[in-house]
Amino acid sequence: MKTCIAATAHTRFGKLEEGIGDLMARCYQDLLRDASLDIGDIDASYIANFSSHFSSQCHLSALLSSGLHSRHESTRVETACASGGTALKQASIAIASGLYDVIAVVGVEKMTIRPTEETTSILSYAGSEIERRHGITFPGLFALMARRHFHDYGTSETDLAKIAVKNHKNALSNPNAHFHKSITDDDVLGSRIIASPLKLLDCAPISDGAAAVLLCNENAARRLTDIPVYMSGIAQETDYLGLDEREALTTMPAVVNASTKAFNASGVTPRDVDVAELHDCFTIAELIEIEDVGFCSKGAGKELIAEGATNLDGEIPINPSGGLKARGHPVGATGVAQVAEIVKQLRGEADRRQVTDAEIGLCCNVGGSGGTAVVSIFSR
Amino acid sequence: MKTCIAATAHTRFGKLEEGIGDLMARCYQDLLRDASLDIGDIDASYIANFSSHFSSQCHLSALLSSGLHSRHESTRVETACASGGTALKQASIAIASGLYDVIAVVGVEKMTIRPTEETTSILSYAGSEIERRHGITFPGLFALMARRHFHDYGTSETDLAKIAVKNHKNALSNPNAHFHKSITDDDVLGSRIIASPLKLLDCAPISDGAAAVLLCNENAARRLTDIPVYMSGIAQETDYLGLDEREALTTMPAVVNASTKAFNASGVTPRDVDVAELHDCFTIAELIEIEDVGFCSKGAGKELIAEGATNLDGEIPINPSGGLKARGHPVGATGVAQVAEIVKQLRGEADRRQVTDAEIGLCCNVGGSGGTAVVSIFSR
Numbered sequence: 132m133k134t135c136i137a138a139t140a141h142t143r144f145g146k147l148e149e150g151i152g153d154l155m156a157r158c159y160q161d162l163l164r165d166a167s168l169d170i171g172d173i174d175a176s177y178i179a180n181f182s183s184h185f186s187s188q189c190h191l192s193a194l195l196s197s198g199l200h201s202r203h204e205s206t207r208v209e210t211a212c213a214s215g216g217t218a219l220k221q222a223s224i225a226i227a228s229g230l231y232d233v234i235a236v237v238g239v240e241k242m243t244i245r246p247t248e249e250t251t252s253i254l255s256y257a258g259s260e261i262e263r264r265h266g267i268t269f270p271g272l273f274a275l276m277a278r279r280h281f282h283d284y285g286t287s288e289t290d291l292a293k294i295a296v297k298n299h300k301n302a303l304s305n306p307n308a309h310f311h312k313s314i315t316d317d318d319v320l321g322s323r324i325i326a327s328p329l330k331l332l333d334c335a336p337i338s339d340g341a342a343a344v345l346l347c348n349e350n351a352a353r354r355l356t357d358i359p360v361y362m363s364g365i366a367q368e369t370d371y372l373g374l375d376e377r378e379a380l381t382t383m384p385a386v387v388n389a390s391t392k393a394f395n396a397s398g399v400t401p402r403d404v405d406v407a408e409l410h411d412c413f414t415i416a417e418l419i420e421i422e423d424v425g426f427c428s429k430g431a432g433k434e435l436i437a438e439g440a441t442n443l444d445g446e447i448p449i450n451p452s453g454g455l456k457a458r459g460h461p462v463g464a465t466g467v468a469q470v471a472e473i474v475k476q477l478r479g480e481a482d483r484r485q486v487t488d489a490e491i492g493l494c495c496n497v498g499g500s501g502g503t504a505v506v507s508i509f510s511r
Numbered sequence: 512m513k514t515c516i517a518a519t520a521h522t523r524f525g526k527l528e529e530g531i532g533d534l535m536a537r538c539y540q541d542l543l544r545d546a547s548l549d550i551g552d553i554d555a556s557y558i559a560n561f562s563s564h565f566s567s568q569c570h571l572s573a574l575l576s577s578g579l580h581s582r583h584e585s586t587r588v589e590t591a592c593a594s595g596g597t598a599l600k601q602a603s604i605a606i607a608s609g610l611y612d613v614i615a616v617v618g619v620e621k622m623t624i625r626p627t628e629e630t631t632s633i634l635s636y637a638g639s640e641i642e643r644r645h646g647i648t649f650p651g652l653f654a655l656m657a658r659r660h661f662h663d664y665g666t667s668e669t670d671l672a673k674i675a676v677k678n679h680k681n682a683l684s685n686p687n688a689h690f691h692k693s694i695t696d697d698d699v700l701g702s703r704i705i706a707s708p709l710k711l712l713d714c715a716p717i718s719d720g721a722a723a724v725l726l727c728n729e730n731a732a733r734r735l736t737d738i739p740v741y742m743s744g745i746a747q748e749t750d751y752l753g754l755d756e757r758e759a760l761t762t763m764p765a766v767v768n769a770s771t772k773a774f775n776a777s778g779v780t781p782r783d784v785d786v787a788e789l790h791d792c793f794t795i796a797e798l799i800e801i802e803d804v805g806f807c808s809k810g811a812g813k814e815l816i817a818e819g820a821t822n823l824d825g826e827i828p829i830n831p832s833g834g835l836k837a838r839g840h841p842v843g844a845t846g847v848a849q850v851a852e853i854v855k856q857l858r859g860e861a862d863r864r865q866v867t868d869a870e871i872g873l874c875c876n877v878g879g880s881g882g883t884a885v886v887s888i889f890s891r
Contacts, residue, residue, distance in 0.1 A: 150640070182569060183636055189562055190591040190637040193752035193882025197639065202764070204749050206597050209587045211570040217586050221601060228608040256563055257570040259577065260530070369584050372573035384582070502573025 134226045135352035135359040136509070137233075137345045138166035139471035144340035144459030145309040151186040151241040156198025158341035159237050166345050166355055173345075174231040176205035179218035179238035181462035184253040186241050195237070210369075211257035212412060213498030214238065215342070215466020216505025220367045222346045232351045238467035239341040250337055254462075257499045259373035270334060270413065272374050272500040274326035277415035279380035281328065284430035288328050291414035292319035293436050295332050295456055298411060301443060302453025304483035309338045309459030333414040338459030342468035358478045358511070364397030365507040366390075374500045383501030386423040390495070390506045394425070397508040401425035404447060404508075405489040406476045408469035410497040411454040420495050421449065424506065443484060451476060451484045466496035466505060477511040514606045515732035515739040516889070517613075517725045518546035519851035524720035524839030525689040531566040531621040536578025538721035539617050546725050546735055553725075554611040556585035559598035559618035561842035564633040566621050575617070590749075591637035592792060593878030594618065595722070595846020596885025600747045602726045612731045618847035619721040630717055634842075637879045639753035650714060650793065652754050652880040654706035657795040659760035661708065664810035668708050671794035672699035673816050675712050675836055678791060681823060682833025684863035689718045689839030713794040718839030722848035738858045738891070744777030745887040746770075754880045763881030766803040770875070773886040774805070781805035784827060784888075785869040786856045788849035790877040791834040800875050801829065804886070823864060831856060831864045846876035846885060857891040 140161035147154060155178070163170060176195065183189045192205040210217040215238040222234040242250060255268050262272065280286045296316055302308035314332060322331040345355070352359040368385040371377060377384065394400060401424060409424070411417035421432040426447050435441055441449040452458045452472040455465060473492035475481045489511075496505045520541035527534060535558070543550060556575065563569045572585040590597040595618040602614040622630060635648050642652065660666045676696055682688035694712060702711040725735070732739040748765040751757060757764065774780060781804060789804070791797035801812040806827050815821055821829040832838045832852040835845060853872035855861045869891075876885045 152640070183562065184564065187636050187643075188640070189589060190752060190879050190882055192590045192749045193879060194639070196749050196882070197752045197756055202748070202750055202768075204747055206601065206747070207589045209569060209589060210572050221586065221604075224601075224605050224608045224610060227610055228604045230604060230607055256567050259574070260532070260568070263567075367584055367586070368582070369572045369576050370582055372570060372577045376577060388582075499570050499573060502570055502576070 133349045134223050134362045135347055135349060136362060136470065136474045137347050137352050137355040137359060138162055139474050140165055140343040141307050141468055141471045142341045143307045144338045144461055146243045147339040151188055151239060152194045152198050154241060154339065154341050155195060155237055155239040158343050159199060159235065162235055162343040162345055170199050170201045170203055172233060173235050174233050175225065176203060176235040176237060177218040177221050178205055178207040179214035179463040179467055180207055181209060181211060181214050181240055182253055185244050210503040211498035212462050213466060213496045213503040213505050214463045216496030217367060219466065219470060219507060220365055220505055223362060223365050226346055226348050233347045235343060235345055236467055237341060237343040238464035240461035240463040241339045242337045242461055243339050247337065261373055261375065270326035270329055273413040273415050274329045275374065276380045276419065277328050280415060283381055286418065286433045288320060289316060290433040290436055291333055291418065292316045294411065294414040294417050295319045297442055298450050298454040298456040301451050301484055302457030305453050305458055308453045308457055309336055310457045329413055335412045335455035335460035338461045340459055340461035340464045342464045342471050344467055344470050360474045360477045361510050363508050363510050364393040366392035367505045370502050372499065372502045381419065382429065383419060383423055383497065383504060385501050385504035386420055386495060386497060389504040390424045393506040393508050399491055399508065403491050404493045405491050406448050406451060406473065406486040407493040408452060408472050409449055409495045411450060411456050412460060416497065417449065424495055443486060448486045451481060451486055469494040469496060470507065473509050477509055513729045514603050514742045515727055515729060516742060516850065516854045517727050517732050517735040517739060518542055519854050520545055520723040521687050521848055521851045522721045523687045524718045524841055526623045527719040531568055531619060532574045532578050534621060534719065534721050535575060535617055535619040538723050539579060539615065542615060542723040542725055550579050550581045550583055552613060553615050554613050555605065556583060556615040556617060557598040557601050558585055558587040559594035559843040559847055560587055561589060561591060561594050561620055562633055565624050590883040591878035592842050593846060593876045593883040593885050594843045596876030597747060599846065599850060599887060600745055600885055603742060603745050606726055606728050613727045615723060615725055616847055617721060617723040618844035620841035620843040621719045622717045622841055623719050627717065641753055641755065650706035650709055653793040653795050654709045655754065656760045656799065657708050660795060663761055666798065666813045668700060669696060670813040670816055671713055671798065672696045674791065674794040674797050675699045677822055678830050678834040678836040681831050681864055682837030685833050685838055688833040688837055689716055690837045709793055715792045715835035715840035718841045720839055720841035720844045722844045722851050724847055724850050740854045740857045741890050743888050743890050744773040746772035747885045750882050752879065752882045761799065762809065763799060763803055763877065763884060765881050765884035766800055766875060766877060769884045769886040770804045773888050777888040779871055779888065783871050784873045785871050786828050786831060786853065786866040787873040788832060788852050789829055789875045791830060791836050792840060796877065797829065804875055823866060828866045831861060831866055849874040849876060850887065853889050857889055
């Protein structure tokens, strides 16, 4: 039984007025509207949300019932920044079980409530105790990965800057993006250092936002959409929590293994992928994932970027939405937003950021410094 | 394809020395030992955990890999105090999908870290914003339910006291229980008021602890255990978050609806149940659930209790483990511990607290003031 994505929804990402409950419910209502369904038509829902530390609100499942004014079976899942991908994975299992025909996945995070320092501290709860004890925040962890990548493969700060520039350029065509601001290599290189070699413009912002997708089996898809997008493979891998526990700093085994499994399940290869949304929480993360997913060999990512292959009109366009860097990164929403973008691309509904003739798309959603990865592959 | 429970594990509940990661890993290792399996034999795991506010630790999935020194696919789920039941539900869906043969569920909470006032505040994050704004904590919410039940059905503080006394008595025979202390009606009635009419001894304690169960399909069960226990029905229902949004204070629709569905799925009736673990976060909760699950009509719970029907040697023994009240209530572990107890009962391995000839057992796990309920039914 094939799993299909029949509808999507996506709020604007950025600093929003609403609280987490209203934001989640609004996005969910947008999804129902996109699918021309009522809540009673949805069998169950998964909610992706990273942390209750921002809004002091747990039990989002019951909050969703309240927001929708309808009792509705739902479950929150969390795997740090990969929560969205994990929710998608759970939904795909539920569809495969035959117990559910139509499942909604909504990812949400309300992050702009606390001062930045407190937010950084909360984000560090996704890392290990030993990391926190040493005062290493996530920019610090990814800075270590970048330094080692520079050392081993000759990657440079300018290579990373080009990733930020590309993603900001793509976001100009995405009305829901957090940033609509063109930047240059020099802007990135000249921005203030956060954790050397990563500078402010190498880092994804702190955003509020929600995104949702509707999963269903093939029978339901026939009623629900004229342009079904199929999920041909999805895999979730869990690595060790601490960066210090891994064998190397320049690769994320969870990404490598999830990609291999997802490609095997879908019967396609990295060469077949027409468009991808990767998890660029920091520019170095996009670079490492380009290599780990298999779009090129380890260390060759910088050439792909230099050639423009990852640009919107390149051979393998990456993050047409603007990515985490420029679309924004409301943690729980991110993995779901990636899927919403790929579905739009495969349906040919991505307007000015449309990748020509996109038939196969990939999402890579990463939690922490690679403790979790979910890779999903879609085709129209 | 039937779902079986092939093994269980249960740490002592109470104030424990270990941190959340070590506690979770130790319980998981106990489960592997009980099943005579290695981690490589488990296809995936679900982690039930309520809140990262206690340990400042999210991303427990990757923490589990670290604790087990083995990369292992796992996912955390959260629906407040029903997280354990929800993890069980997700595991049962995964088994039903045919994509997984053997799934571990581990529930864990480390709660004794913060001062009690802070812990109470964290627990209130499972309620609604309007409840928090009015300063209503969970004892307050259940006190409202108790007052209305007293008014509508003539239930008394003494009726509730008998529930605490029974559960403390049962816990004397449970080596893993938080409390091993016999109490009397007068002890309960004379304990200090927390939220009138609920007194200290009407309330479950703040506990650390972990519990785990192994789910598998029938084929795997044949290799894994000589005494399989079957999960014949499970249902999860999500209600509105706030108590003020419900139609009545004396019933939890999520419990009523989940029970109905679980009984329908399993083909048995409340009359067939030989032993049950109910969610007695407060004594009034056990009373309401006795009625909502269908062991008697609404308002008749007090007679069942007065007759001794819910005692270990009664017609429908409830909470042989000691329940949340006396076994303890490490939130994420609670729903899993309930299942571990019922499995022990159905296998005839419950030692001095064994219910004679127990063949059919039921668990009812509740989140918040009834925002979520998971009801599961087991048979040997």
